[in-house]
Amino acid sequence: xxxxxxxxxxxxxxxxxxxxxxxxxxxxxxxxxxxxxxxxxxxxxxxxxxxxxxxxxxxxxxxxxxxxxxxxxxxxxxxxxxxxxxxxxxxxxxxxxxxxxxxxxxxxxxxxxxxxxxxxxxxxxxxxxxxxxxxxxxxxxxxxxxxxxxxxxxxxxxxxxxxxxxxxxxxxxxxxxxxxxxxxxxxxxxxxxxxxxxxxxxxxxxxxxxxxxxxxxxxxxxxxxxxxxxxxxxxxxxxxxxxxxxxxxxxxxxxxxxxxxxxxxxxxxxxxxxxxxxxxxxxxxxxxxxxxxxxxxxxxxxxxxxxxxxxxxxxxxxxxxxxxxxxxxxxxxxxxxxxxxxxxxxxxxxxxxxxxxxxxxxxxxxxxxxxxxxxxxxxxxxxxxxxxxxxxxxxxxxxxxxxxxxxxxxxxxxxxxxxxxxxxxxxxxxxxxxxxxxxxxxxxxx
Amino acid sequence: xxxxxxxxxxxxxxxxxxxxxxxxxxxxxxxxxxxxxxxxxxxxxxxxxxxxxxxxxxxxxxxxxxxxxxxxxxxxxxxxxxxxxxxxxxxxxxxxxxxxxxxxxxxxxxxxxxxxxxxxxxxxxxxxxxxxxxxxxxxxxxxxxxxxxxxxxxxxxxxxxxxxxxxxxxxxxxxxxxxxxxxxxxxxxxxxxxxxxxxxxxxxxxxxxxxxxxxxxxxxxxxxxxxxxxxxxxxxxxxxxxxxxxxxxxxxxxxxxxxxxxxxxxxxxxxxxxxxxxxxxxxxxxxxxxxxxxxxxxxxxxxxxxxxxxxxxxxxxxxxxxxxxxxxxxxxxxxxxxxxxxxxxxxxxxxxxxxxxxxxxxxxxxxxxxxxxxxxxxxxxxxxxxxxxxxxxxxxxxxxxxxxxxxxxxxxxxxxxxxxxxxxxxxxxxxxxxxxxxxxxxxxxxxxxxxxxxxxxxxxxxxxxxxxxxxxxxxxxx
Numbered sequence: 001x002x003x004x005x006x007x008x009x010x011x012x013x014x015x016x017x018x019x020x021x022x023x024x025x026x027x028x029x030x031x032x033x034x035x036x037x038x039x040x041x042x043x044x045x046x047x048x049x050x051x052x053x054x055x056x057x058x059x060x061x062x063x064x065x066x067x068x069x070x071x072x073x074x075x076x077x078x079x080x081x082x083x084x085x086x087x088x089x090x091x092x093x094x095x096x097x098x099x100x101x102x103x104x105x106x107x108x109x110x111x112x113x114x115x116x117x118x119x120x121x122x123x124x125x126x127x128x129x130x131x132x133x134x135x136x137x138x139x140x141x142x143x144x145x146x147x148x149x150x151x152x153x154x155x156x157x158x159x160x161x162x163x164x165x166x167x168x169x170x171x172x173x174x175x176x177x178x179x180x181x182x183x184x185x186x187x188x189x190x191x192x193x194x195x196x197x198x199x200x201x202x203x204x205x206x207x208x209x210x211x212x213x214x215x216x217x218x219x220x221x222x223x224x225x226x227x228x229x230x231x232x233x234x235x236x237x238x239x240x241x242x243x244x245x246x247x248x249x250x251x252x253x254x255x256x257x258x259x260x261x262x263x264x265x266x267x268x269x270x271x272x273x274x275x276x277x278x279x280x281x282x283x284x285x286x287x288x289x290x291x292x293x294x295x296x297x298x299x300x301x302x303x304x305x306x307x308x309x310x311x312x313x314x315x316x317x318x319x320x321x322x323x324x325x326x327x328x329x330x331x332x333x334x335x336x337x338x339x340x341x342x343x344x345x346x347x348x349x350x351x352x353x354x355x356x357x358x359x360x361x362x363x364x365x366x367x368x369x370x371x372x373x374x375x376x377x378x379x380x381x382x383x384x385x386x387x388x389x390x391x392x393x394x395x396x397x398x399x400x401x402x403x404x405x406x407x408x409x410x411x412x413x414x415x416x417x418x419x420x421x422x423x424x425x426x427x428x429x430x431x432x433x434x435x436x437x438x439x440x441x442x443x444x445x446x
Numbered sequence: 447x448x449x450x451x452x453x454x455x456x457x458x459x460x461x462x463x464x465x466x467x468x469x470x471x472x473x474x475x476x477x478x479x480x481x482x483x484x485x486x487x488x489x490x491x492x493x494x495x496x497x498x499x500x501x502x503x504x505x506x507x508x509x510x511x512x513x514x515x516x517x518x519x520x521x522x523x524x525x526x527x528x529x530x531x532x533x534x535x536x537x538x539x540x541x542x543x544x545x546x547x548x549x550x551x552x553x554x555x556x557x558x559x560x561x562x563x564x565x566x567x568x569x570x571x572x573x574x575x576x577x578x579x580x581x582x583x584x585x586x587x588x589x590x591x592x593x594x595x596x597x598x599x600x601x602x603x604x605x606x607x608x609x610x611x612x613x614x615x616x617x618x619x620x621x622x623x624x625x626x627x628x629x630x631x632x633x634x635x636x637x638x639x640x641x642x643x644x645x646x647x648x649x650x651x652x653x654x655x656x657x658x659x660x661x662x663x664x665x666x667x668x669x670x671x672x673x674x675x676x677x678x679x680x681x682x683x684x685x686x687x688x689x690x691x692x693x694x695x696x697x698x699x700x701x702x703x704x705x706x707x708x709x710x711x712x713x714x715x716x717x718x719x720x721x722x723x724x725x726x727x728x729x730x731x732x733x734x735x736x737x738x739x740x741x742x743x744x745x746x747x748x749x750x751x752x753x754x755x756x757x758x759x760x761x762x763x764x765x766x767x768x769x770x771x772x773x774x775x776x777x778x779x780x781x782x783x784x785x786x787x788x789x790x791x792x793x794x795x796x797x798x799x800x801x802x803x804x805x806x807x808x809x810x811x812x813x814x815x816x817x818x819x820x821x822x823x824x825x826x827x828x829x830x831x832x833x834x835x836x837x838x839x840x841x842x843x844x845x846x847x848x849x850x851x852x853x854x855x856x857x858x859x860x861x862x863x864x865x866x867x868x869x870x871x872x873x874x875x876x877x878x879x880x881x882x883x884x885x886x887x888x889x890x891x892x893x894x895x896x897x898x899x900x901x902x903x904x905x906x907x908x909x910x911x912x913x914x915x916x917x918x919x920x921x922x923x924x
Contacts, residue, residue, distance in 0.1 A: 032900070033528075038711060041535040042532040043505065044507070044798060046508070046509070047507070047509070047528060048900075065488040068492070069494065069511045070491075079489075086487055089565055091484050093483070094483050119527075120532075123531070124531040124534040127534075128535050140708070142712040146899075146900075172712055172713070183712075249586055249622075251586075251629050325486065326490075328486055363715065363837060363838050364836055364837070366833045368866065371628055377835055399842055401844075441868070441921075443842070
């Protein structure tokens with residue numbers, strides 16, 4: 001499925017085997033390579049080519065789904081036959097399944113030929129450069145450097161045809177020397193934007209300060225969160241609270257607060273594929289065009305995002321956030337989370353903090369109470385005291401148990417600078433945040 | 447397929463220090479039901495070949511879903527190219543612990559092939575169970591089953607030729623009681639998708655979902671009206687399901703030797719069980735013995751050979767409280783002058799083997815459950831995981847559970863919600879002063895253990911029976 005024509009050929013084949021049944025298909029073809037390093041050498045180095053085809057057959061409100069990673073005629077016909085059989089034995093849906101009509105798409109994924117052609121030697125050379133530089137300061141490097149080219153086709157029997165190609169560079173690194181550590185992340189579509197020297201400077205800049213950590217007591221603190229830390233909080237919030245299905249089931253704080261201003265005016269969060277800093281996904285996995293959806297606007301709770309099935313079931317509008325069929329029972333996710341910038345510089349945020357903590361990064365975050373989006377997790381790779389407006393001593397890692405709702409209510413400064421960070425939902429655009437309500441519950445020994 | 451793989455291996459033989467090829471084909475059936483209505487029925491097939499080469503002490507791996515001879519030759523050439531690139535940062539010789547040549551076949555022993563059970567029967571069971579749970583404030587109920595049949599061929603330059611067919615079955619149900627501004631969930635037989643095993647459909651039948659659905663619904667309703675758990679330092683008993691995750695996070699991961707050697711530091715983290723602690727560290731009380739045992743029938747981490755061609759075995763990790771062993775791959779075992787204990791596992795054809803858990807089991811004690819609870823004046827019984835988090839060296843942990851029960855004067859009392867307990871791993875295991883007997887012991891399947899980049903979700907299991915821990919910090923999410 002190298003181009004639109006091979007995508008069309010695939011649809012014709014599916015149509016041939018399916019005869020007159022309604023269908024949706026999702027076909028993806030990926031070529032991804034990942035170089036992984038630890039203890040300052042490349043210890044794992046892998047490449048993969050794969051294709052995945054999902055065929056959903058719709059037979060009078062009965063649905064059968066088959067997935068395969070081989071599309072020769074024999075495999076395809078056998079699997080499609082199986083999907084048709086499934087529609088004959090499964091019970092009817094409790095709502096009418098409507099296929100989407102043809103759509104037009106305003107955006108495309110970003111594609112870079114240089115990223116697609118970046119090879120294992122190219123990656124190894126940059127990793128080697130990083131290792132040499134950090135070794136000079138007696139640090140060891142560990143991380144992963146991934147380049148990927150992917151093609152996605154979503155189509156249906158009503159004529160929906162959505163075809164997209166994109167590339168991705170995904171890099172992460174931790175450097176360590178005893179308990180002195182630092183972490184860096186990079187995500188982009190274009191390898192030409194990857195600046196290894198900048199990353200080396202960032203890593204060493206943090207690590208050289210993150211030494212001789214002192215212990216402080218747990219409690220409620222003013223904290224400044226890095227864009228990486230904010231991105232992680234936003235991902236968990238998007239996952240927990242802004243899934244339309246969860247809202248329809250009364251399992252999110254959003255359903256009790258829609259239209260209410262519960263956060264400061266400065267808080268605006270959206271699912272926005274048009275933001276200049278994000279890596280857009282042009283359509284969802286039924287073929288709905290992606291659009292900008294406000295989740296929180298000027299402190300007011302708006303709504304969540306909706307997938308095709310939840311929209312049909314609850315008579316809502318699908319917002320272009322449908323997941324693949326194997327994840328359909330979850331609902332929907334905001335694929336391009338974006339937090340609006342503020343007016344402050346990071347320097348102002350620090351210099352105006354009398355006593356607080358700067359958090360570079362979280363580790364192993366999880367949900368304690370989905371209703372209040374109460375999260376737990378640890379700090380990692382650079383947590384610092386702020387005293388009298390200055391970033392000071394490094395502190396040992398702490399466990400936080402804090403409600404995102406309470407935390408956002410107490411935000412008083414947001415940076416103008418925003419960064420794009422990888423999130424478990426998708427690329428996330430986040431600023432630095434200062435909040436006066438962040439609860440640490442315990443500490444650890446390093 | 448085996449002949450094509452052998453041809454590729456012949457091509458590689460003279461160019462590598464070591465190579466292995468794995469063909470994996472997986473059939474999966476997944477059923478999900480919500481509120482008595484089928485929400486998803488998916489069947490999938492997935493197959494491909496992964497080729498791993500060690501050339502001049504540098505690794506390369508390439509994988510493809512294209513299975514014709516020419517494509518696989520290109521994939522092999524790609525693996526060699528990648529190994530040459532890896533050599534740019536070479537530090538020291540990579541050697542593998544010795545392993546005998548194995549020619550073998552293995553099939554999971556099952557009574558009822560899940561793929562031969564009529565789908566309508568499976569759907570009907572979930573429809574009935576989820577309907578039973580819809581009572582009072584339970585406005586949402588869900589149930590799911592997953593069945594896997596995985597056929598694997600492994601061949602290597604060591605001369606091994608191993609074919610395995612692994613069957614896996616699993617599933618469970620859950621009830622959500624929803625109120626104004628709160629909801630509470632109860633799951634059965636375990637949380638996050640239920641329980642899993644390398645068994646056939648008989649495993650699903652033994653769960654007795656219909657017989658337990660009403661109780662689960664009642665408990666969800668009771669939780670919604672229950673007070674939050676009191677805060678304080680108190681004695682607790684962990685039920686088997688929660689204890690399985692405690693073992694997983696605070697023992698299973700820290701004994702992975704690749705973590706100890708820094709290979710996972712950038713992602714999942716390291717381990718406090720550093721090399722100097724092996725055979726020289728008190729991990730827990732004398733009650734605590736934990737083994738890795740991939741041979742135990744039915745465990746989700748049960749197989750005949752790992753994905754490096756090493757036979758499944760039983761090895762001690764913690765023996766009467768002392769830290770005595772790691773989980774090891776061939777490469778990492780060599781560094782300690784040891785043989786692999788069969789923990790090199792790959793999620794699929796497109797992933798390399800990493801050090802992974804198998805069945806990591808806390809061996810049972812000799813107490814009756816009544817005795818375990820009877821020796822607590824004021825405390826809590828906690829079970830069914832709701833939330834988990836642990837630091838990157840696996841020291842500071844916190845778990846939330848779906849349900850807590852008061853223990854007063856040795857008797858179980860009222861229900862509490864929003865229970866959370868925290869601890870420091872070795873202190874916590876040292877506070878264990880009683881484990882219930884084999885009668886209460888069960889192997890809990892965990893089908894979603896995440897590790898590695900690219901990510902790999904591994905199927906593992908933990909044998910546990912309820913155990914008692916003294917003076918643990920408990921609270922309502924504070």
